[in-house]
Amino acid sequence: MRGARVSGAALRPAPRDGLEALFWPRSVAVVGASAREHAIGHSIIANLQAFGYRGPIYPVHPSATQILGLPAYPGLPEVPGEVDLVHLVVPAAQVPGLMAQCGARGVRAVIINSAGFGELGEQGLRLQQAFMDEARLSGIRVLGPNCQGIINTDPSLRAYCNFTNTLPAAGGVSLVAQSGGVGGFILQGLADIGVGVRLYASNGNGCDVSITEILRFYGDDPGTRVVVLYTEGLAEPAGFLEVARAVTARKPVLAMRAGRTERGAQAASSHTGALAGAGRVTDLVFERAGIIAFDDEGELIRAAMAHATQPAPRGPRTAVLTNTGGPAVIATDALVSQGLQVPALAEATVQRLRAALLPQAALDNPVDVIATAGPGHFRAALQALLDDDAIDALLVAFVTPSFTDTQGIAHEIVAASAQQRKPLVCNFMTDPTQPRFQATRAILQDGGVPCFAYPGDAARALAALWRGPRLRQRPAPTPRRPPGIDAPRARAIVDSARAAGRLQLPAQDVLALLRCYGIPLAAAQVVDGAEAAAAAAREIGFPVVVKIDTEAASHKSDVGGVVLGLHDEAAVHAAVSGLQQRLAGLAAEAPLRFLVQAQLAGGQELIVGASRAPGIGHLLMFGLGGIHVEVLGDVVFELAPVGPGQAAAMLGAIRAAALLEGVRGRPALDRAAIADVIERVSCLVQDLPEIDELDLNPLLAWPEGARAVDARIRLAPAAAPA
């Protein structure tokens, strides 16, 4: 990356420059420099100095001639040399004018540390627009406003363009955070456990340089081994997904998103909408991108430590090697509950261990070499486990008894880790205040062995290493177009509904749309009275069910608008007449029509749904249907479009998957037919992006076939974001 840079004026003012100038500034000016200790315009300069920045630093101050030992200048025009990167630490109102000055000076990147913009509302947004207009004129890239800045620990640069306190060691973990507060404590957390950092950025309001761009930049940076990302939501999920997928193919990306439990979640009128939740799109984008996601920031930080030095395992089979009993039990619990395995060892391995270890050693997995074991015992056990092809990863639980050569043991663990054949993490239990154990710890740490004080933490960090490869094992999204789709007719139905201002589609349109996409339905007709209903029933065949068709009742059964088990024409006639009388109130709001539908026997109630996810299309939902949607909430989601592999994976992902596969003498359901319905719904919402929500609930499934017996479709208002 560095090698690709060219020097001099040729780069400037290249329109829409990349992030090179931001992360690799050859010189930095601080406008709003301050002689007052702890002021932001002071801290940035002090940090650059303390961190050993290799380029010139230009304090800009209206009156001071010197700040922190450096000559200060009254304005950007007076700065003598080239200026690559400018910090603006000034009142918000001055920013647009200064941005123009930056343009005139050939500045390539600006970090706006100041607040007072978009986060404060209308007036701030206008200021933001004003400075961005100036920046675009000159091709300046802007980080912020209302942000911390960047850090680049490369020994050739040492750029700490940031006002926080933590000075990280150089290493392979690059970090980008939407929130400076969170970025700050993750940076500190990595420092606390001895993990070196490569690049850091917190982009605040993010009005120009986006998290997606920074992620791409980290992906291209050869010094970045692991990316850690924190976001409170994705502005452009589709673009992020594309970039993230390319980055995870080359290096692990670990991420966390906040806002998992939004208290103010909107009530949605359909099941799909209500269960989708606001953050689900981000979760699915992470998953599809192969990003390793975390709910717990401590776990994320500890997983970064493991990823910084260890390869990914080829599989989940883990050996636990210990010199003390209890912690290995806890580690085993944690490994297994994270989806790893702690299998019995092959007989050949057990033989090798028996020959090499003390007689009291336990040769099971966990292998307990016992507390009196020395370096030789550890070496033999580690090598036996590394050589065993049925073991993919190692967790070493290492306590430091005062009577053993703990430093010798540490060297053996380092040697095993250095082979990089299988990932190795260490649950290192010691008293860090004792010099001899400090030395032991230093051996492990300098040797790149990820060390954790608690067995569960070590196990979870190891499990995180396996999550990346496991995500990549998922079926690739290869959507296909099932036969028998009449897209033009569907388009016409939606356009005319929209033209007529109908958002909640009437049954007639719902039936027609589903038929256009070959989605199997219970035989049905829409009628407007008792006579027509009886005739329709005769044509469909008995028994039938009659349902009201009105926008006024979102859940028909709640208003008694469904009559089941009608076995002859007279019963149908009577049922419709009865509904007309009883629900006359609803008829006053909208004309009352009726759906006459074949009543199907048996079948497992399922749900297939779709809901619009602005910026990335639609979410698809599958799960147990009928009242079980509310009762059990046993549903799973995917991003549309899905291919056959993913549709099948959705079937296998619900808790009640065994119900589909056949259990206790019940035959399997027609999973191919169910998956086909999911694929067809996926095509439907891809073709018709204005569909806001679609529910097939229930979709009835049998050992042969599946049919939707109730369906609702709502369109988004024309003004809704795509």
Add this chain to the structure above:
Amino acid sequence: MRGARVSGAALRPAPRDGLEALFWPRSVAVVGASAREHAIGHSIIANLQAFGYRGPIYPVHPSATQILGLPAYPGLPEVPGEVDLVHLVVPAAQVPGLMAQCGARGVRAVIINSAGFGELGEQGLRLQQAFMDEARLSGIRVLGPNCQGIINTDPSLRAYCNFTNTLPAAGGVSLVAQSGGVGGFILQGLADIGVGVRLYASNGNGCDVSITEILRFYGDDPGTRVVVLYTEGLAEPAGFLEVARAVTARKPVLAMRAGRTERGAQAASSHTGALAGAGRVTDLVFERAGIIAFDDEGELIRAAMAHATQPAPRGPRTAVLTNTGGPAVIATDALVSQGLQVPALAEATVQRLRAALLPQAALDNPVDVIATAGPGHFRAALQALLDDDAIDALLVAFVTPSFTDTQGIAHEIVAASAQQRKPLVCNFMTDPTQPRFQATRAILQDGGVPCFAYPGDAARALAALWRGPRLRQRPAPTPRRPPGIDAPRARAIVDSARAAGRLQLPAQDVLALLRCYGIPLAAAQVVDGAEAAAAAAREIGFPVVVKIDTEAASHKSDVGGVVLGLHDEAAVHAAVSGLQQRLAGLAAEAPLRFLVQAQLAGGQELIVGASRAPGIGHLLMFGLGGIHVEVLGDVVFELAPVGPGQAAAMLGAIRAAALLEGVRGRPALDRAAIADVIERVSCLVQDLPEIDELDLNPLLAWPEGARAVDARIRLAPAAAPA
């Protein structure tokens, strides 16, 4: 406690002394003392010296005259003074003889650090028996063997009778661990985060002094504010429960058990058994005892920190106060997902905050005073939240910007915590290498404010404070005896089955037993042929179902042994004849009989079960029945006996609880009838402790009434442990 002690010989040799001598030894002898550095017999003496033990220390060594500057003695008889506590660090075979010497010397407690006993099998168990016989003769209490020892940090004693390395600060947390390895790292973990310890014990093989006794001792110790407990299983769950319940009434008990995911779980033949799992009893005992249980040892250690200084909240309503945005979002997520609430603040509180804080402050909950806020802003905000009766607890997310008076802010947080009106935890985010922030941290730590580097950790520690009171809000176990129980008849049925060597009870006995306890059943008769079946069906009324009744098939439907929907006598006759032909193979093993049963319409399939839990009676199970037991595993467990409150709570605790309460137009099921069945099953297994497993599956429930339509009962072999 200390005040209650009497000195001198009057206490010796009091048979079955308490744990006084173990935790408060007036003198310590180490038999197996060693001059070799890091030997166990050396470390114990060095630890006692380093920790400042107030009593005499007597090294016992066959030849040395001095060890670590102390006069050494060739044997216990030669030790000049009184000996309260003896460490035995000698080959296992010498232990029984030395125990006799201890008895002769009037020793009150012995810690056997040596291994080589019960953990090695038969011969070791004999040695264990031998020294325990000696100990009982003299009333000596024994800790171990194969254990670390004890620590007592009381300033008047400073007893570190233990060979590990961690020298804890004095404080209010007392710790007992079955595994020395786990005890050791918990002790270290508490030291790492600055939590002081009161008493410590690791009892190894636990052949005399039990975890239950130690827990009782900690409960009675006025210096113990919080108890932390680690176990790999409860030897005597009933006794533990009784003691633990008494202790949790006075102080919080935090616990973790290992073995949550035993890979080698036995296959059990009935649902209740298979789902009960080995550790479930411990979990239920913890829950019923009001013990706060943890899966994650790091979370346990951090929760101990919060409990060490903070009161329990009166409710779940939490205010988050922060000077930085993102971490407060993460804290809110973690609080809500832990069952706490982060409610909007009362208007009066918002007004107070608005008057006192900076204009840019966010007055929602989280309250963001912003980074430039100083001590005065924090003071005002803390006081407003302490004064708000609708807030039960405070989480303060405190980042240390270089430009603020962080020490002044820390003093304000300490002052708020010191009021002890509401629990307060702090997510303290700083660079611990900078002296000014070290000073800030010291203010918080010395002021008893629990500080956590990550917001989620702070949130989970606060949530743990609320779990104790929440457990105490659960319905008390007040079992009652429903009317219409014929216990003597039931006893006779079980006795005669057992006498006949029948463990899997035949249908006739099952029906009779359930009838003795008034458990409602579908009308049924057991017959041995087609003629009798037809007659029985006529009596019962049609439709009926016919099921085979044989021990040879554990799941009748798996062998096609169930025929449904028989609507007349001819059909019943034909069905039974068909079964007799088809299952002739089974008949060869045992006489084939048939259960003719009313076929009930509709009804929700539930399961009620019981399985034997040696040492504490039975576990009761309730959940969705039929195939859903396998498919969804939506079941909950309780310890028998249960009262009406607990039975009702079981109904509410399954995931599908809404199904019982009525949902989407479906009426509620007869919850009183279902709870009554659970209570009656509870009485049945209390009266008949030899019942190994009992399943009512399905129990069908309707809006009125509930009836078991299939039931299985198995007895434990006569030799099984009670």
